[in-house]
Amino acid sequence: MNKVRGVDLSIGYSPGKPLIEDAEFTLGPGLHVLIGANGSGKSTLLKTIAGIIKPLKGSVEVNSVNIHDIRRREAVRLVGYVWQNPFHGFIEATVEREISFITRMTGARVNGEILYRLVDMELMDRNPFTLSGGEARRVALASVLSIDQPVWLLDEPFSDLDYNGYLILAELIRYGVKNGKVIVMTTHIVSLLDPLEPNTFLLIDRGRRRLLKGDWEDLTDDLLLGAGIIPRRISCGITI
């Protein structure tokens, strides 16, 4: 069974100023939604779980392996991390090379169904830096997730997508959950996630530098507003 564990985990960029302190969590197969105000540390936590940033304290275990103790190519085979701004990750001159980079790096096989669902083949010869926001998002998702890792970390994956893109990604997340993956994704719009019936939420309490975990059904507008996150009923408490 796939599993991500945070053990006595403190994260951030400066030992004197952690973003999250002493977190203990276990995430099993299913969809887990990471929420928090701007700058609270969502991307930093995903990058730490992916093995890209070292924790200030403690460790991250993915399927019982310390993600910071293994080689980069092994970590990438285990955890697919799709970054927040698609253009920040592009390095190749064509979409085709961008998508095949991960197989050249890891030697892992591509799951064609994931790839072809996300990317229109007509884009293959294009320069990735010339793509529209939604096209770039789908290429970025395909360039990481096409090797079908057991753990997927998605940083605001629905940004830039139109309704068709939303449905394709939603279907991919359902496929991942059905196949026992641990999926952690961030969002600022929790109502987009309700149709996917997430298992849990992880909420970063910025003031206390804590990571709170709960069942998705228990994520109320009061809790969201208290943490500075957009509530489901957007009219709550807004005065313009």
Ligand SMILES: Nc1ncnc2c1ncn2[C@@H]1O[C@H](COP(=O)(O)OP(=O)(O)OP(=O)(O)O)[C@@H](O)[C@H]1O
């Ligand atoms: N490389 C870095 N060095 C130093 N500080 C950083 C670095 N990257 C991010 N930060 C800071 O760490 C804090 C958390 O950033 P992070 O990107 O994890 O937040 P976030 O919750 O994902 O925010 P948002 O909702 O705005 O995307 C911010 O104050 C940010 O300025």
